Amino acid sequence: MRLTCPYCGSRDHQEFTYRGDATAVRPALNNTSIDDHNAYIFDRSNPDGVHQELWNHTSGCRTHLVVERNTVTHEVLSCKPVGPFARKLK
Amino acid sequence: MRYSAFAILKNALRGNRDWTPAWRKPEPRSNYDVIIIGGGGHGLSTAFYLASVHGITNVAVIEKGYLGSGNVGRNTTIVRSNYRLSANSAFYEKSMDLWRELSQTLNYNVMFSPRGVLNLAHTPGQMDTHAERGNQMRLMGVRSELLDRDQVARLNPGLDVSGSARFPVHGGLLQPDAGNARHDAVAWGYARAADQLGVDILENTEVVGFLKEGDKIVGVETMRHGERGEIRARKTGVAVAGNTGRVMKMAGVDKLPIESTVLQAFVSESVKPIIPTVTTFGAGHLYVSQSDKGGLVFGGNIDYYNSYAQRGNLPVWEEVTSELIAMFPNFARLRLLRSWGGIMDMSMDGSPIITTGPLPGMYLNAGWCYGGFKATPASGWCFAHTIANDKPHAFNEAFTLDRFKQGNPIDELGAGPTPWYH
Numbered sequence: 314m315r316l317t318c319p320y321c322g323s324r325d326h327q328e329f330t331y332r333g334d335a336t337a338v339r340p341a342l343n344n345t346s347i348d349d350h351n352a353y354i355f356d357r358s359n360p361d362g363v364h365q366e367l368w369n370h371t372s373g374c375r376t377h378l379v380v381e382r383n384t385v386t387h388e389v390l391s392c393k394p395v396g397p398f399a400r401k402l403k
Numbered sequence: 404m405r406y407s408a409f410a411i412l413k414n415a416l417r418g419n420r421d422w423t424p425a426w427r428k429p430e431p432r433s434n435y436d437v438i439i440i441g442g443g444g445h446g447l448s449t450a451f452y453l454a455s456v457h458g459i460t461n462v463a464v465i466e467k468g469y470l471g472s473g474n475v476g477r478n479t480t481i482v483r484s485n486y487r488l489s490a491n492s493a494f495y496e497k498s499m500d501l502w503r504e505l506s507q508t509l510n511y512n513v514m515f516s517p518r519g520v521l522n523l524a525h526t527p528g529q530m531d532t533h534a535e536r537g538n539q540m541r542l543m544g545v546r547s548e549l550l551d552r553d554q555v556a557r558l559n560p561g562l563d564v565s566g567s568a569r570f571p572v573h574g575g576l577l578q579p580d581a582g583n584a585r586h587d588a589v590a591w592g593y594a595r596a597a598d599q600l601g602v603d604i605l606e607n608t609e610v611v612g613f614l615k616e617g618d619k620i621v622g623v624e625t626m627r628h629g630e631r632g633e634i635r636a637r638k639t640g641v642a643v644a645g646n647t648g649r650v651m652k653m654a655g656v657d658k659l660p661i662e663s664t665v666l667q668a669f670v671s672e673s674v675k676p677i678i679p680t681v682t683t684f685g686a687g688h689l690y691v692s693q694s695d696k697g698g699l700v701f702g703g704n705i706d707y708y709n710s711y712a713q714r715g716n717l718p719v720w721e722e723v724t725s726e727l728i729a730m731f732p733n734f735a736r737l738r739l740l741r742s743w744g745g746i747m748d749m750s751m752d753g754s755p756i757i758t759t760g761p762l763p764g765m766y767l768n769a770g771w772c773y774g775g776f777k778a779t780p781a782s783g784w785c786f787a788h789t790i791a792n793d794k795p796h797a798f799n800e801a802f803t804l805d806r807f808k809q810g811n812p813i814d815e816l817g818a819g820p821t822p823w824y825h
C-alpha cells in the first residue's frame with residue numbers, strides 16, 4: 314500500500330504512522346457531556362468501505378494527513394493535509 | 404456414530420464404507436428458540452453449551468461460508484492463560500479447564516497439546532516484568548516458571564542464546580500448561596457435538612438483515628443459495644468476530660468500541676521437530692510453534708490500519724521473518740509455504756465483550772483481538788449462560804459493552820483506546 318503525500322509524493326505506507334478514524338472529533342472544552350466524550354474516545358463506525366483516517370508522515374515531512382481509503386480493497390482515494398498548520402501547497 | 408479405536412477397527416474391516424458425515428446439512432426451519440450468527444469457534448461452542456449445559460436444543464447456527472472459513476481456521480492455534488488482570492485471568496483459566504477435557508467432552512480429537520508457552524526476555528528489566536507477571540499468574544492459581552538463560556537453552560536447543568545475538572536472551576517466562584490445539588478440529592468437533600444434540604448448522608447462509616419489532620430483534624433475514632429468507636427466534640446471538648461492525652450496522656448499531664484490522668500468519672515447509680514449545684520473541688512481536696506436520700507456524704503484529712480485506716501487506720512479512728531469524732538463525736534457509744490473513748475485531752481495551760444487548764432480544768460476543776482461539780471453549784460456555792439466563796456468568800460479568808463509559812476498561816497492556824496497539 315502506498316500513500317501519496319501532498320508534499321513528498323508517493324511513498325510506502327511504512328513511512329507513515331496510523332492515527333485512526335479522522336471523523337472522531339474531540340468535543341469542545343466546555344462540553345461536559347460524558348456521552349459525548351465517551352463517544353469520541355471509544356466509539357467507532359468501523360466501516361467496510363471508504364474510511365476517513367489520520368496518518369502522520371513520520372519518516373518524511375511529519376505532516377498529519379487525512380486519508381480516504383477503502384478498507385475492503387485498500388485503494389487510497391485521497392490524501393490531504395490537515396489542521397491549522399497545514400502548509401500551503403505550491 | 405461414536406468415534407473410538409474400536410470404531411476405526413470395525414469400519415476398517417468393512418472397507419470404511421459406513422462412515423457418516425460429521426454433521427447434517429439441514430434446511431432452515433422458520434423458527435428457533437435461539438439463533439447464533441457466525442459459525443466460527445465461538446458460535447459453534449455457544450450452540451454446543453446451550454444444548455449440553457442449558458438443555459436448549461432448538462438452536463440454529465447461521466454461517467455465511469463453510470465451517471472454519473473465518474478466524475477459527477486461520478489462527479496460529481496458541482492456547483494460554485498468562486494474564487495479569489484478574490477478570491482476564493479467571494476467564495482464560497476457565498477456558499484452560501475446558502480445553503483439558505475438550506477431546507473427551509466432544510468425542511473428537513482436538514489435539515490439545517500443552518507443550519508450554521515460553522516468552523523470552525532480552526533485558527534485565529524485561530526479566531523483572533516477567534517475574535511480576537509470573538507472580539500475578541501464581542496468585543490466580545496459574546502455574547508459571549521464570550527461567551534463566553541456561554534453562555531456556557536446554558528447553559529450546561535451536562534458539563540463539565549467545566552473547567552475539569542481536570537481542571541476547573536473558574531468560575524467559577514459561578506457562579508449562581499452555582500450548583496449541585488443532586484449530587479446524589475445534590470447529591468440526593463442536594459442530595458435530597452440537598449437531599448430535601439437535602442444533603441445526605446452516606452453512607452458506609448469510610445474515611443480510613434483522614427482523615425487528617420496534618427496537619426488539621425477533622430474527623434475521625438471510626440469503627441462502629441466492630434466495631432471500633426469514634428465520635425467527637426469541638433470542639439472537641451475534642458471534643461474527645471481525646465482521647462485528649458490518650453485522651451490527653444491519654441492526655442499526657452504527658458505532659461500537661471495536662475496529663477491524665487484518666492479522667497475517669505464516670507457515671514454513673516441514674522440518675523435523677525443532678521447537679518444543681510455543682516461543683515468543685521479547686524484543687518485538689513474534690510467536691512461533693511447530694505443527695504436528697512439521698511446519699513452523701508463526702505470526703506477529705497486525706497490519707495496524709483498519710481493514711476488512713483478508714490479506715495484508717509486505718512490511719509485516721519482513722518484520723516477522725526478520726524477528727524469527729534473529730531468534731533462530733538456522734531458519735533463514737527455510738522456505739515459506741503459505742501466508743494468509745484474517746480480520747480481527749480489535750476492541751478499545753484489548754479485552755472481549757460477552758453481553759446481553761445492546762438491543763432487546765440480542766446478545767453480543769465480540770472484541771477478540773488476536774486472542775480469541777484460546778477463548779473458544781470459555782467464550783461459548785459464558786455466552787450460552789448469558790443467553791440462557793439473560794445475565795452474565797461471574798466469568799464474563801466484567802466483559803460488558805458499557806465498561807468504557809463506566810471507566811472500567813480491562814486494558815491488559817495499558818495501551819489506551821488505540822485498538823491497533825493491543
Ligand SMILES: Cc1cc2nc3c(=O)[nH]c(=O)nc-3n(C[C@H](O)[C@H](O)[C@H](O)COP(=O)(O)OP(=O)(O)OC[C@H]3O[C@@H](n4cnc5c(N)ncnc54)[C@H](O)[C@@H]3O)c2cc1C
Nearest residue numbers: 441443444445467473474475478479481610745775776777
Ligand atoms: C492470523 C491469525 C492468528 C491468530 N492467532 C491466534 C492464536 O494463536 N491464539 C488465539 O487464541 N487466537 C488467535 N487468533 C484469534 C482467533 O482466531 C479469533 O479471535 C477467533 O477465532 C474469533 O472467534 P471465531 O472463531 O468465532 O471467529 P470466526 O471463525 O471468524 O467466526 C465468525 C464467523 O462469522 C461468519 N459471519 C460473518 N458475517 C456473517 C453474516 N453476515 N452471516 C453469517 N455469518 C457471518 C464468518 O463467515 C465466520 O465464519 C488469530 C487470528 C488470526 C486471523
Ligand SMILES: [Zn+2]
Nearest residue numbers: 318321370374
Ligand atoms: Zn510527506
